[in-house]
Amino acid sequence: MKIVNLITMLMFIAGCASTKAYTPPQTVEGVRSLYTQFNRVFTIKHNILVANSSLCSRQITDYGFIYMFVNEEASKEQQELAIEAFNLQKEPMVTYVTPKGAAYRAGLLAGDVIVSVNDNLWSDAESDDVFKKLLKEGIQSPNLRLGILRDKSKHTFNLTPDMACDYSFMLVDSEKHSARAYKREIAVDFGAAKLLKRDDEIAFLVAHELAHLLLGHTLPERIKELDEYKMRNIMEKDADALGIRLMISAGYDPKGAETALRSTDLLDSGPITRFLNYHGPYMLVDERILYLRNVLGE
Ligand SMILES: [Zn+2]
Structure with a gap:
């Protein structure tokens, strides 16, 4: 705790x-x-x-x-x-x-x-x-x-x-609607907590960032890969594929991923390239939702 x-x-x-x-x-x-x-x-x-x-x-x-x-x-x-x-x-x-x-x-x-x-x-x-x-x-x-x-x-x-996994957590004073992973920490924007009313939606954000941590994406030796579009795209897809499973194993409805993506997309359209931003320009929302459904075999 x-x-x-x-x-x-x-x-x-x-x-x-x-x-x-x-x-x-x-x-x-x-x-x-x-x-x-x-x-x-x-x-x-x-x-x-x-x-x-x-x-x-x-x-x-x-x-x-x-x-x-x-x-x-x-x-x-x-x-x-x-x-x-x-x-x-x-x-x-x-x-x-x-x-x-x-x-x-x-x-x-x-x-x-x-x-x-x-x-x-x-x-x-x-x-x-x-x-x-x-x-x-x-x-x-x-x-x-x-x-x-x-x-x-x-x-x-x-x-x-x-x-529990030994990662720390913080809510960030930001009106943005995303989450980030950094070293051994997961950070969620306060704006996301206010916008996303369903717990399943927040769970998707947190689980996606946990996936980044578990996959070693925040390790110093991999930081550079984040700047490479192609590698970053793969990392985001991997984090999505693992993240959706992590949220399900905690009892959350994976449909929250879709509604979270749609809600934040409306507000956050535009290039966001901050470090490990969950809402990156790596996949269009429809494409990303389709990808998540494929992961679940739907
Ligand atoms: Zn991500």
Whole structure:
């Protein structure tokens, strides 16, 4: 899983250098709606990386929840916004539980306050940072025991993780409608999350980028090939062929690929040549849809 404290949560819209300046939401509603969208895409990413973990050379434990704490390095305004938006306490708090994930199966709920990790109490920790470090280590270990404060009563949960592909993920502050793979990371534009209402559509974007990673397209020795039209075309077709299978194995409807392509094509027509852009000028949409159907034997 990816740990998101408030600042990284807000930072995810910072994106890469090529995107516009980082503008965190200024209202409680803004923070909440951004976070809702983030959780949705986070879940799709989670489902795809867990379902296909056996294909990845490196795996990590995935406990299927996100927690937050007040980041003292953030501005006072941002801290207050976060406290109000999520009702944050001084201890870390579970702010999202992925449906059917490890935390979900164990019974964890959003709003649960984390008061101990692997029997180390928040109240005993030398400092907040020590406890946060223990929590971070805990979610990377094969067993996680959490002490939770819920409605003023204490509960203990033993979590057994899923294994997921070891790739990081971010939503980028961009109004574009694409996704990219870079080194060991998958990045999805916030504009795509807003435009594509069906989860199957987002799943196609994420699965296509995971395919690029699995096929080694982002390895340093292959970067040059991306500039060669012919090679790039082959890479895109390969990523499509594998990607559509990766989304199916995570339980998503491959028809989402077609509707995603048609929706983004209307808005993104024009040459887009950014690094590993999902919506490249390599195949016309109709041609690409036909190709995907052929891959599935339709
Ligand atoms: Zn691609």
